[in-house]
Amino acid sequence: MTTSRPRLVLVGLPGAGKTTVGGLLARALAVDFVDSDQLVERAAGTTVPEVFRTQGEARFRELEHEAVARALSEHDGVLALGGGAVLHPGTQEALRGHTVVLLDVVPERALARVALSGERPLLADDPAGTFAALRHDRLPVYERVATVTVSTSDRRPQDVAAEVLRAVAQTDGSPVPDEALQRLGTPSGAPSGSVAPTRIPVAGPSSYDVVVGRHLDDEVVRLTDGASRALVLHARATEHLARRLADALGANGVDALLRALPDAEDAKTLDVLASCWELLGEQRFGREDVVVAVGGGATTDVAGFVAATWLRGVRLVNVPTTLLGMVDAAVGGKTGINTAHGKNLVGSFHLPAGVVCDLDSLSTLPAADLRAGLAEVVKCGFIADERILRLVEADGGLGAQDPRSDVLRELVERAVAVKARVVGDDLREAGLREILNYGHTFGHAIERTEGYRWRHGDAVAVGMVFAAELARAAGVLADSVVARHRAVLGLLELPTTYAAGRWAELYEAMTHDKKVRGNALRFVVLEDVARTTMLRAPAPEQLEAAYAAVQG
Structure with missing residues (x-):
């Protein structure tokens, strides 16, 4: 029997930000984070909403109390309790002697975060009325068990976490650990980067790792070991980072040559490819040499095709600097350029030696580009990992849009893990990998119709709503899941x-999509969250109904 106890226990109403702030506190204290809903799901073998639907609230509360009691005696990190967990008399008694932090939130802010979420069973029917009743019943209990109270309303999660650390230290009469504040980061700075990077393996004929973390220049250097020369292809906006990496490679004996690419989709042309091939020929690049891509998805697409075609394949290292690149384009080995007939119609599969996702690069990314990248993250949530959706919903999308937050780091890790699992099983898009195209058939049609002036993620966001509406018109998707699409994307200010x-x-643009078979349109659609299927040759009236539903 262990005698561990949590460093901190977080309580509060739905929408208070317990998951987001809890993750930040755990990272700051260098401990693990867990929430009671996760523990219940682990014990029940299904989701919390499913327990509510099939076994009822009473059974859920029983499982919840058992999970919380175990965690209070065994977990030595940060523990977040579900909103109603404290109502159990046994849980109230078990919390005695623990450091319990109440994260308080005004009703308006909490409702903005959770009212439209399909993952709050008690709030599903009448969010405003039910929330008011929950607050009336639960707030006195929260205040009774809490040793510290901190408001989360309209505040950055990092600021809330810092106040929690200071408030707890003041209560205990002890100083706030300097290293904890350094890991958390100050309001004007970034985290210290002392947390070890996360390595996500991608299986396949040539396995490799996607590394997610901060201050990862050494990872790039490691992946180029043994090369004599490196062609560093970079976007204009990432020239500073490319030069820094080139210096690091040079210090390791690799002669690095820099080449800037045109911006975005303008880079994905045959003329750009030809200029890169010409340069490689002039420099006599050999099979032992390496191409390093530093930039967004367009950069990794082009650099990957250059690496795939030079001498029938040389080593490739992807260093994506946009969120979209990290969670989508740089992982999986797909490379390509555009033609007048469509996007990414010419390309190849060429696996990188490694992918280095340095989250520090997101701090300079325009907010609109960060949000656009989140569309691909949300896509992974809908097709495979519901936890992604919950993380966005937990704090109204605030943490997801903060490049310094632990929420965004977890979202990146989870989205990469989804893609790693899929491409590891289906490298060449023979079957399973098609689920990654959720929202892309209509999204690509928007991009083509708009002359690629729309951000890819913005187009995919609308494409997911279209796919959800199409699934509803076909009778395979519930209204609540369709509404959840708009709710989650709305929290992230996506179209x-x-x-x-x-x-x-x-x-007409959709008829050129790669998923067309025998002149019949095919759409990846949902039957439920994390349950995909293929809708083949939908009826014209279903397509038109879906389009009517997304007109704005």
């Missing part, structure tokens, strides 16, 4: 509508 009067152009 969910598209202009009216463009159906003919959009339909």
Whole structure:
């Protein structure tokens, strides 16, 4: 029997930010984080909403109390309790002697975060009325068991976590550990980077790791060991980082040559490829040499195709600097360029030697680009990992949009893990990998219709809503899941509508999609969250109904 006890226990209403702040506190204190819902799901072998639906609230509360009692005696990190966990008299008694932090939130802010979420069973029918009743019943209990109270309303999660550390230290009469504040980061700075990077393996014929963390220049150097020369292809916006990496490679005996690529989709042309091949020929790049891609998805697409085609394949190291690149383009080995007939129609599969996702690069990413990248993260949540959706919903999307937050780091790790699992099982898109195209058929049609002036993630966001509406029109997806698409994407300020009067152009563009078989449109759709299927040759009236539903 262990005698461990949590460093901190967080309580509060739904939408108070317990998951987000708890993860930050755990990282700051260099301990593990767990929430009671996770423990219940582990014990029940299913999701909390499913326990509610099939076994009822009474059974859920029983499982919850058992899980909390075990965690209070065994878990030595940060523990977040579900909103109603403290109602159990046994749990109230078990909390005696623990450091319990109440994260308080005003009703308006909490409702903005959770009212439209399909993952709050008690709030599903009448969010405002039910929330008011929950607050009335639970707040006195929270206040009774708490030793510290901190408000989370309209505040950055990092600021809340820092106040928790200071408040707890003041209560205990002890100083706030300097290293904890350094890991957490100050309001004007970034985290210290002392946390070890996360390595996510990608299986396949040539396995490799995706490394997620901060201050990862050494990882790039390691992946180029043995090369004499490196061609560092970079976006113009990442020239500073590319030069820094080139210096690091040079110090390790690798002669690095820098080449800037045109911006975004302008880089994905045959002329750009030809110029890169010409340069490699002039420099006599051999099979032992390496191509390093530093930039967003367009950069890794082009650099990957260059590496795949030079001498029938040389080593590739991807250093994505955008969120979209980290969770999508840089992982999986797909490379390509565009033609007049569509996007990414010419390309190849070429696996990188490794992918280095240095989260520090996201601090300079424009907010609109960060949000666009989150569309691909949300996609992974809908097709495979519901925890992603919950992380966004838990604090109204605030942590997801903060490049310094532990929430965003976990979202990146989880989205990469989803893609790693899929591409590891289906490298060449023979079957399973098609689920990664959720939202992309209509999204690519928007991009083509708009002359690629739309951000890819923005187009995919609308594409997911279209796919959800199409699944509803086909009778395979519940209204609540369709509504959840708009709710989650809305929290991230992503578009969910598209202009009216463009159906003919959009339909024509979709007929060029790679998923078309025998002139029949095929769409990846959901039957539920994390349950995908293929909708083949949907009826014209279903397609038109879906388009009507996304017109704005």
